[in-house]
Structures are given as structure tokens and as C-alpha cells.
Amino acid sequence: MFALKQLRHRYGGGAEISFPDWVLDAGGHALLVGPSGSGKTTLLSIVGGMLQPTSGQAIVAGQDLRQLSAGALDRFRGQTIGLVPQKLHLIASLTVAENLQLAQYLAHLPKNPQRIHEVLTRLGVAELAQRRPHQLSGGQSQRVAIARAVVNKPKLLLADEPTANLDDDAATAVIDLLEREAGEVGASLLIASHDGRVKSRIGHSFALQRQQAEETA
Amino acid sequence: MNIVKLAYKQLATRPLHTILNVLLLALGIATITLLMLFNAQLQDKLLNSSKGIDLVVGAKGSPLQLILSSVYHADIPNGNIPLKEADQIAKHRLVAKAIPMALGDNLMGFRIVGTTHDYVGLYGGEIAEGQLWKVSMEAVLGANVAKKSGLKVGQNFAGSHGLAGNGGHEHDDNQYHVVGILKPTGTVLDDVVLTEMQSVWDLHESETTTNPVFAQPSKPATAAKPANDDDDEEEGKPRDITALLISYKTPLAVLALPRHINANTNMLAASPAMEAARLLSIVGFGLDAFRAFAAILIISAGLSVFVALYTALKERRFDLAVMRMLGSSRFRLFTAVLLEGLLLAVASAALGLAIGHGVVELAGRTGMTPGLALTGRYWVPQEALLALLAVGVGAFAALIPAIQAYRTEIATVLSER
Ligand SMILES: Nc1ncnc2c1ncn2[C@@H]1O[C@H](COP(=O)(O)OP(=O)(O)OP(=O)(O)O)[C@@H](O)[C@H]1O
Ligand SMILES: [Mg+2]
Numbered sequence: 001m002f003a004l005k006q007l008r009h010r011y012g013g014g015a016e017i018s019f020p021d022w023v024l025d026a027g028g029h030a031l032l033v034g035p036s037g038s039g040k041t042t043l044l045s046i047v048g049g050m051l052q053p054t055s056g057q058a059i060v061a062g063q064d065l066r067q068l069s070a071g072a073l074d075r076f077r078g079q080t081i082g083l084v085p086q087k088l089h090l091i092a093s094l095t096v097a098e099n100l101q102l103a104q105y106l107a108h109l110p111k112n113p114q115r116i117h118e119v120l121t122r123l124g125v126a127e128l129a130q131r132r133p134h135q136l137s138g139g140q141s142q143r144v145a146i147a148r149a150v151v152n153k154p155k156l157l158l159a160d161e162p163t164a165n166l167d168d169d170a171a172t173a174v175i176d177l178l179e180r181e182a183g184e185v186g187a188s189l190l191i192a193s194h195d196g197r198v199k200s201r202i203g204h205s206f207a208l209q210r211q212q213a214e215e216t217a
Numbered sequence: 218m219n220i221v222k223l224a225y226k227q228l229a230t231r232p233l234h235t236i237l238n239v240l241l242l243a244l245g246i247a248t249i250t251l252l253m254l255f256n257a258q259l260q261d262k263l264l265n266s267s268k269g270i271d272l273v274v275g276a277k278g279s280p281l282q283l284i285l286s287s288v289y290h291a292d293i294p295n296g297n298i299p300l301k302e303a304d305q306i307a308k309h310r311l312v313a314k315a316i317p318m319a320l321g322d323n324l325m326g327f328r329i330v331g332t333t334h335d336y337v338g339l340y341g342g343e344i345a346e347g348q349l350w351k352v353s354m355e356a357v358l359g360a361n362v363a364k365k366s367g368l369k370v371g372q373n374f375a376g377s378h379g380l381a382g383n384g385g386h387e388h389d390d391n392q393y394h395v396v397g398i399l400k401p402t403g404t405v406l407d408d409v410v411l412t413e414m415q416s417v418w419d420l421h422e423s424e425t426t427t428n429p430v431f432a433q434p435s436k437p438a439t440a441a442k443p444a445n446d447d448d449d450e451e452e453g454k455p456r457d458i459t460a461l462l463i464s465y466k467t468p469l470a471v472l473a474l475p476r477h478i479n480a481n482t483n484m485l486a487a488s489p490a491m492e493a494a495r496l497l498s499i500v501g502f503g504l505d506a507f508r509a510f511a512a513i514l515i516i517s518a519g520l521s522v523f524v525a526l527y528t529a530l531k532e533r534r535f536d537l538a539v540m541r542m543l544g545s546s547r548f549r550l551f552t553a554v555l556l557e558g559l560l561l562a563v564a565s566a567a568l569g570l571a572i573g574h575g576v577v578e579l580a581g582r583t584g585m586t587p588g589l590a591l592t593g594r595y596w597v598p599q600e601a602l603l604a605l606l607a608v609g610v611g612a613f614a615a616l617i618p619a620i621q622a623y624r625t626e627i628a629t630v631l632s633e634r
Contacts (some may be wrong), residue, residue: 077541089535092536105218148543185489
């Protein structure tokens with residue numbers, strides 16, 4: 001699903017982070033582990049087409065991201081990538097259903113209320129469709145964010161620290177949900193986490209080392 | 218879900234800010250609308266009512282007062298002029314048409330004007346009911362007079378002295394007889410009662426001159442009775458009129474006729490166009506102050522919209538980053554924010570125009586501007602420009618926030634904590 005080649009990124013003025021040449025097969029599920037500050041979120045951003053790497057190549061769903069124009073990259077992101085950010089960032093002025101409608105609209109996909117209803121039902125939050133984000137519990141918000149990430153049937157589903165601040169049962173449930181939904185739409189799944197509990201659930205994992213330059217910086 | 222709906226939702230989640238900004242901008246627009254409508258209707262009225270009148274001849278005094286009293290019926294006359302002298306001017310070779318008028322009493326504050334049928338023709342008046350007057354003490358009512366007084370054809374009324382609606386003593390013994398009612402013309406014709414000049418003379422002959430109109434200094438000048446050589450002057454009494462409305466035969470008269478009258482006779486010649494322009498420029502000073510006030514309102518509204526969008530954007534940077542994460546292009550974010558400013562502006566323009574028209578209509582209905590029948594159902598082309606100005610202010614206020622939205626970096630904003 002993605003292949004990295006000599007991928008490096010340096011934030012303005014910061015130390016350079018280099019990533020191993022990893023490959024994830026289509027439909028594969030993998031875990032991205034590593035200590036805090038090792039570059040997990042950075043890699044998700046690059047693979048998700050949201051951050052331009054300083055050098056190297058990222059091929060996602062058969063597409064070399066460098067070769068896409070700005071507009072094509074936006075479209076690619078909307079239709080191919082589903083991201084559940086660490087802070088969920090649901091849009092506060094919109095209802096749950098409208099948050100999902102917005103995802104369809106911004107990805108230039110046709111309106112599809114059945115799909116929205118179906119996804120919300122699968123995630124057990126259909127009866128919350130008309131609520132606004134501030135009326136949801138943390139767990140409900142996370143389910144809605146997952147629903148938003150999968151509503152457009154992406155090829156690659158990314159999740160950043162989905163189990164942080166969750167108890168054991170809830171953490172297990174969220175990983176189950178992500179795996180189930182990725183499987184349902186046939187998406188590959190990449191979960192960034194430094195949570196030991198997750199490691200036991202997903203076999204395949206990529207490990208980032210503590211960045212050398214980071215330590216000395 | 219689309220971009221307009223999204224902009225609307227974003228505004229709707231901040232109702233207080235939104236309403237405040239819309240009100241602020243709308244008030245500025247309403248003030249300007251008010252000024253434009255008032256100005257346009259005043260000009261309309263001034264121009265319509267002096268259409269076809271090139272020159273007014275009356276007693277010596279203030280030219281503005283002469284025009285106000287004899288053209289607009291909004292002041293008391295300077296005095297009177299002898300019919301004989303007026304006749305000589307009427308026969309002057311540069312004069313195409315001269316309409317004499319003798320201003321008399323009033324009916325509920327509406328001036329009773331003794332004149333000829335030409336006066337009706339001057340304003341394109343038409344009979345709605347009944348017929349024009351034929352003999353002394355027959356009267357025809359202007360459209361507004363008929364409406365306000367409720368008088369019908371066939372009924373009688375008595376005039377009272379001066380222009381004031383009440384207080385003057387009534388000529389109870391001499392009743393006017395309504396023989397006709399005119400259609401509305403949107404001119405001063407709607408606000409007068411017309412009759413034969415003889416009616417005015419008859420009423421005032423029987424008494425000593427207690428009427429201020431007939432006790433002006435011009436009277437003694439004609440007191441030296443000329444020979445009994447005129448048909449109009451029964452029993453040797455000299456006839457007076459209040460003014461003569463003149464239209465020129467040739468444009469050359471503009472130079473010659475007023476100078477001739479003012480220099481060689483004991484009468485005053487004044488041009489309605491010039492006096493109307495003078496009046497408008499006096500009113501204009503007041504309007505300018507209002508205009509400056511409205512400009513300040515609109516500028517502060519623009520600033521307020523800017524501050525509102527700018528601060529809202531700071532809170533909403535995550536929303537914008539998420540929208541980009543979901544596939545939105547930079548340009549779409551730019552338009553989304555710009556649209557919020559535009560929506561505010563369009564709502565304000567609509568509300569402002571509505572308030573402006575409403576207030577003018579209300580002022581007209583409650584009679585706040587006597588002599589100027591204001592209506593809110595009156596549109597001037599500049600209102601389109603005003604709406605454009607509002608939209609411009611909205612767009613300008615939203616521009617910097619929109620550019621900031623355009624610059625949103627997804628990854629850095631999303632990983633912020
Ligand atoms: N916007 C940024 N500007 C500059 N430096 C950044 C930025 N974002 C991240 N970094 C730096 O890049 C490195 C990698 O950060 P990243 O967020 O990818 O780590 P992470 O593995 O996700 O950490 P965590 O487990 O704490 O979420 C860190 O040293 C961080 O300080
Ligand atoms: Mg991280």
C-alpha cells in the first residue's frame with residue numbers, strides 16, 4: 001500500500017528525521033511504534049499527503065506523491081486517505097451527520113446519506129447523528145472521527161495514538177473497530193502508537209528509533 | 218453540505234457576533250438609504266412642482282419666500298401685485314404663457330388658490346370626479362386634500378384665514394361648493410384647493426383687510442386708483458393678485474425679462490430653478506453631516522466584521538486544517554471564509570435597505586414632513602451601488618482572514634497541542 005525510499009524530513013531549523021525503507025502491502029495492517037519524538041506523527045502526515053518530505057520518495061496506493069500537483073494531491077487525500085488525528089478535531093459548528101457530509105463534499109464525492117447512515121450504524125452512533133460534537137462523550141467522539149475517516153472508503157486508514165487516555169477495555173475496543181472498519185472497506189491500516197497494549201493485538205509493526213540528532217539537539 | 222451552507226453554519230454558531238455585525242452594517246446602510254430617498258424625493262417634488270414655470274412675478278421681498286409661497290405653497294406670500302401691472306407683464310413679447318394666481322384662505326391647512334384652468338394644465342392634472350370650476354365660490358380639490366378632508370363633490374366648506382390649519386376665523390357665511398376632485402399627480406397640485414380668482418376677491422372685499430396676505434406694504438403703492446378702464450375692475454376697485462407664473466417664449470428671456478421686471482417695475486421676478494437649487498444646497502449641508510455619520514457607521518461595521526472573522530479564525534484554525542485533511546484545496550478554504558464576509562454583507566444590505574425604506578414610509582405616514590409626501594415605495598438606482606458597497610465592505614473585511622485560511626498548513630496545525 002505504501003513504499004518509502006530514503007525518506008527524510010527536517011522541520012525548519014530542527015534535526016533531520018530519517019525513515020527506513022518500509023513497505024506495507026495492500027490490505028495489510030501494521031503498527032508504527034517508537035518513543036515520543038521519534039517521528040510517528042511526521043510519517044503519518046507524509047504518507048497521508050499532508051506534509052511534503054524534505055527528501056526521498058513516498059509511494060502511496062501506487063502513486064508517487066511528489067508527482068501530484070497541489071490540486072491533485074488534495075483530491076488524492078480526500079478520496080484515498082482516511083485519517084483519525086490524535087486530537088479528533090470534529091467541526092464544532094456541524095452535527096455528527098454534517099461532519100460526515102462535509103467529508104463527502106470536500107472529497108468531491110457525490111452526496112450519499114445512506115453511506116453516512118450505514119457507517120454511523122456500524123460504529124453504534126447512528127442515534128447521535130443530529131448531535132453537535134460538544135454533546136458527545138470522548139468515546140463517542142472517537143467513533144464519529146473513525147466514521148468520518150472511513151465514510152469515503154479510503155485505501156489507507158491512518159490513526160494517530162488512538163488509544164491514548166483510554167482504559168484497557170476501551171483501547172481494545174478501538175483497535176477492534178479500526179481493524180474491522182479497515183477490513184470492511186478493504187483499506188490498509190497504519191496505527192501510530194507507543195502503547196504496549198496495542199502491540200499484542202497487531203502482529204506487524206514498524207519501529208522507529210529514538211532520533212540520534214534529537215538527543216543531542 | 219456545500220460551501221455556502223458551511224459558511225452559514227459557521228456564522229450561526231456565533232449568533233451574537235453575527236447579529237451585532239449585521240446590525241451595525243445595516244444601520245450604516247439604512248442611514249444612507251434614508252438620505253438618498255429623502256434627497257431624491259425632495260428634488261423630485263421641487264422639480265415636478267416647478268416644471269413649466271420659468272419665472273414667478275410677485276411683490277417685492279425675498280425671492281425664496283416668493284417661490285416657496287407661490288410655487289410650493291409652503292410659506293405665506295410676500296404681498297400682492299396689481300392685476301393691471303401683472304397683465305402688462307403677461308402681454309410682454311418674451312412671455313409664452315402667464316398664469317395668474319390669488320392666494321386666499323386655507324382648508325385644513327391646504328391653500329385655497331384662485332387661478333385659471335391653465336394652472337391645472339401646468340401640472341398635467343386631470344379630473345377624477347365632477348368637473349373644473351366655472352364661477353366664483355366653486356372649488357376643485359387636489360387628490361390629497363380630498364383624501365384628508367373627506368369632502369365629496371356637492372359638499373360645501375368654509376375656508377379659514379392664512380396658511381395655518383386652525384385658529385384663523387372662518388368665513389362661515391361664504392361657503393365654497395366642491396364641484397370636482399383631481400387625480401393624484403405627485404406634484405403640489407395634490408395639496409391645493411383651486412377656485413376662480415373672483416372667489417378670493419369676493420371674500421375679502423366685504424371686510425377690512427385683516428388678512429395679513431392682503432395687508433402687505435405693496436397695497437399702498439396701488440392705492441392710487443387708476444381710471445375705471447378695466448372690465449375686471451367693477452366699481453373702480455383695483456384688483457390684486459399674489460403672483461404670476463410665467464413660461465418663456467424663447468430662452469433669451471432668461472437674461473432680459475427678470476432684469477426688466479426687477480429694474481423697471483415695483484414687482485419682484487424670481488426663478489424657481491435657482492431658488493430650488495439654493496434651497497437644496499442649504500439642505501445639503503445638513504445631509505452631508507448625516508452622510509459622514511453613515512460613513513463612520515459603515516467603516517466601524519467593516520472593522521467589526523474583520524475583527525469577528527479574524528478572531529473566529531484563530532479559534533477555527535483546526536477546522537480549516539481538518540477541512541484540508543479531508544481533501545479541501547487551499548482555494549476552497551479561501552472562498553469559504555470570504556463567503557462568510559459576503560453572507561454578512563448581503564444580509565446587512567437587505568436589512569439596511571429594508572430599514573431605510575421602512576423609516577421613510579413611516580415618516581411619510583406619520584406626516585413628519587408636511588408638504589413633502591414621503592413614500593418608502595420609491596427606488597433610486599444608487600441603492601444598487603449601496604448594496605455593492607456593502608458587499609465590498611464584507612469582502613474587504615474577510616480578505617485577510619481568507620488569506621490566512623488559504624495559508625493553513627495541515628500537518629503543523631493538526632499536531633499542535
Ligand atoms: N511543526 C513542527 N515544527 C518543528 N518541529 C516539529 C514539528 N512537529 C514535530 N516536530 C519535531 O519533530 C520530531 C518528531 O515529531 P513527531 O510529532 O513526529 O513525533 P511523534 O513520534 O509523533 O511523538 P509523540 O509520540 O510524542 O506523538 C520531534 O522532535 C518534534 O519536536
Ligand atoms: Mg505524535
